[in-house]
Amino acid sequence: LDGKAFVFSKLSANSYVLLKPNLDQGLRQLTLCLRFFTDLTHSVSLFSAASQDHDNEILLWRNPHGFEMCVGGECAVFMMPNPSDRSAIRWVSVCTTWDSATGIVQLWLDGQRLPRKGASRGYEVKKDLMVMLGQEQDSYGGCFEVQQSFVGEIADVYLWDKVLTAKALNKTQLPVASNPLLDWTSLKFEIQGDILTEPL
DSSP states (O other): OTTEEEEEOSOOSSOEEEEOOOOSSOBSEEEEEEEEEOOOOSOEEEEEEEOSSOTTSEEEEEETTEEEEEETTEEEEEEOSOTTOOSOOSOEEEEEEEETTTOEEEEEETTEEOOOEEOOTTOOBOSOOEEEESSOOSBTTBOOOGGGOOOEEEEEEEEESSOOOHHHHSSSSOOOOSSOSBOGGGOOEEEESSEEEEEO
């Protein structure tokens, strides 16, 4: 999928991309990176990973006031100083990290880190993950709400089982690190519904 994006062209309760991470054990650290392009102003899911135990094992959520990164059902909230500024409808790069040992959650927006938050200290993300783009799971693999669906474009999705360094993350381009669990250049995915892959 190098040089391509998933295009989510309209609100839907049944369109999504199912991703298949190479996960053979639970996660106690993670880094998630992706790029998105949307003109939506309401709250939307950018990345949803559910298990049999939690619908929000990993959830990256964009709302009118900023972002939320949820792990194991607990969310860290990142507020934006100018949420009403819609002058820059453009591709946005976002990376987020979580470390179970400290509970520290970081969110990097276009290479700039927001103040650190905390969530789910001591937790282990389950390995039976159902990972989706375009919908927010309210149960394992289902219970979608059309108003939470994503409309726009998503590209360059990566997930690692470690916390990448600040040096790797404080760049405008997405970081490069070995052995991702989700690798955009060789992504295993399945499209359901009205979604296309198109050149960037």
